[in-house]
Amino acid sequence: MxxxxxxxxxxxxxxxxxxxxxxxxxxxxxxxxxxADASLRHFYWAPATSHVYRELARxxxxxxxxxxxxxxxxxxTKRVYRITAAGRAAVAAWAATPTDEAMVVKHPAALRVWxxxxxxxxxxxxxxxxxxxxxxxxxxxxxxxxxxxxxLPGMDYPRAVLRWSxxxxxxxxxxxxxxxxxxxxxxxxxxxxxxxxxxxx
Amino acid sequence: MxxxxxxxxxxxxxxxxxxxxxxxxxxxxxxxxxxADASLRHFYWAPATSHVYRELARxxxxxxxxxxxxxxxxxxTKRVYRITAAGRAAVAAWAATPTDEAMVVKHPAALRVWxxxxxxxxxxxxxxxxxxxxxxxxxxxxxxxxxxxxxLPGMDYPRAVLRWSxxxxxxxxxxxxxxxxxxxxxxxxxxxxxxxxxxxx
DNA sequence: CGTCTATGTTCCCTTTAGGAACATAGACGA
DNA sequence: TCGTCTATGTTCCTAAAGGGAACATAGACG
Numbered sequence: 248m249x250x251x252x253x254x255x256x257x258x259x260x261x262x263x264x265x266x267x268x269x270x271x272x273x274x275x276x277x278x279x280x281x282x283a284d285a286s287l288r289h290f291y292w293a294p295a296t297s298h299v300y301r302e303l304a305r306x307x308x309x310x311x312x313x314x315x316x317x318x319x320x321x322x323x324t325k326r327v328y329r330i331t332a333a334g335r336a337a338v339a340a341w342a343a344t345p346t347d348e349a350m351v352v353k354h355p356a357a358l359r360v361w362x363x364x365x366x367x368x369x370x371x372x373x374x375x376x377x378x379x380x381x382x383x384x385x386x387x388x389x390x391x392x393x394x395x396x397x398x399l400p401g402m403d404y405p406r407a408v409l410r411w412s413x414x415x416x417x418x419x420x421x422x423x424x425x426x427x428x429x430x431x432x433x434x435x436x437x438x439x440x441x442x443x444x445x446x447x448x
Numbered sequence: 449m450x451x452x453x454x455x456x457x458x459x460x461x462x463x464x465x466x467x468x469x470x471x472x473x474x475x476x477x478x479x480x481x482x483x484a485d486a487s488l489r490h491f492y493w494a495p496a497t498s499h500v501y502r503e504l505a506r507x508x509x510x511x512x513x514x515x516x517x518x519x520x521x522x523x524x525t526k527r528v529y530r531i532t533a534a535g536r537a538a539v540a541a542w543a544a545t546p547t548d549e550a551m552v553v554k555h556p557a558a559l560r561v562w563x564x565x566x567x568x569x570x571x572x573x574x575x576x577x578x579x580x581x582x583x584x585x586x587x588x589x590x591x592x593x594x595x596x597x598x599x600l601p602g603m604d605y606p607r608a609v610l611r612w613s614x615x616x617x618x619x620x621x622x623x624x625x626x627x628x629x630x631x632x633x634x635x636x637x638x639x640x641x642x643x644x645x646x647x648x649x
Numbered sequence: 650c651g652t653c654t655a656t657g658t659t660c661c662c663t664t665t666a667g668g669a670a671c672a673t674a675g676a677c678g679a
Numbered sequence: 680t681c682g683t684c685t686a687t688g689t690t691c692c693t694a695a696a697g698g699g700a701a702c703a704t705a706g707a708c709g
Binding site: 259262263266269277287289290292335336339341342343344345346347348349350351352353354355356357358359360361362363364365366367368371373374377381383385401403404405407408410411413414415416418419421422423425426430431 | 450460463464467470488489490491492493536539541542543544545546547548549550551552553554555556557558559560561562563564565566568571572575578582583586602604605606608609611612613616617618619620622623624627630634647
Binding site for chain 1: 697
């Protein structure tokens with residue numbers, strides 16, 4: 248496996264998909280997408296459907312996965328992917344390689360709050376309240392995902408990662424709640440006449 | 449506000465850059481990039497340099513920023529950007545609009561740990577230890593950024609957001625440490641002979 | 650038998666991203 | 680005064696990602 252020089256490095260998404268194929272014997276693109284939405288999303292990313300299929304095609308080009316059509320008892324027109332030995336070696340090598348890429352937190356609500364001085368305190372409050380509701384929903388989703396992982400064997404690492412990322416989202420929630428409290432306290436004490444808002448030139 | 453039809457929606461990155469121009473009277477692309485690296489990165493993203501320039505060009509096309517060349521006493525060939533009234537209105541409108549976009553946590557280390565069963569426990573440990581070091585560094589950077597924000601007026605919201613995201617990164621660190629402890633405990637108890645690894649067909 | 654939802658995939662075009670290269674200013678020492 | 684080193688500042692090229700619509704079929708349910 249892994250001929251002299253790897254053709255080119257693959258993006259993390261490709262390895263994520265290869266990774267899924269290490270847990271499940273076979274997957275369709277659709278399965279992979281569902282899985283990503285349910286679990287991977289909470290600590291890495293949920294690629295677009297078209298992206299999943301593109302990656303699968305590329306992986307097959309490189310011999311890291313192989314595919315077959317539907318079988319007789321599966322009348323549906325579908326393509327089922329399975330990882331190859333080369334693929335398994337490639338993911339393992341990738342997973343064992345430390346990276347200097349840092350975690351990226353892309354937080355749309357925080358970005359808006361960052362610009363809070365441009366809008367009324369009421370608007371900021373709405374943003375944060377909605378964000379809090381969203382995060383609560385997400386914590387529920389993570390718990391569901393975690394519950395599923397409990398029932399499956401060989402999922403120790405995925406479970407640990409889900410717990411880990413659950414903590415991160417919980418901290419986000421706590422921070423949002425704390426900020427909201429601060430915001431409410433502040434606007435209660437000082438009436439909106441304080442000249443802190445939009446000192447436009 | 450919000451005129452009948454906006455030309456087309458801009459991506460969040462564009463608003464992030466417009467946002468910076470609300471804090472500072474004038475910025476070059478280089479300045480914007482540095483700022484993003486120092487602060488925005490911790491709760492949203494640090495766009496590539498080329499991306500920053502691209503966004504500035506687009507914003508100018510749309511009349512949301514305007515630019516001038518270097519002045520006599522600034523011999524360098526540079527372009528300095530400033531936000532326009534239209535730009536200010538656009539960011540304010542955007543910032544006040546709640547979004548349903550969820551937070552994305554892109555966590556390269558966690559993704560590798562997720563595949564822990566493919567590699568030795570020692571490799572997993574190395575990954576996590578390096579990640580812990582990285583996060584510690586980052587917490588330091590956030591504190592620095594926070595210290596800078598302390599000294600500037602009108603930075604209440606940015607400061608609050610930095611504190612908020614600091615908590616998120618702290619939770620990441622805590623989770624990593626907890627996981628590492630678990631990992632060490634487990635490998636101490638059960639020798640590496642457990643048949644948990646790659647049940648290949 | 651109709652139609653509704655879940656499963657499953659592909660195509661096409663746009664936008665976003667990131668690295669490398671390019672270019673110049675000033676600082677500092679030899 | 681001449682390298683050369685770092686900080687400043689920008690552009691170009693190509694790859695990756697996104698997203699939605701279209702296409703297709705199976706099974707469920709009334």
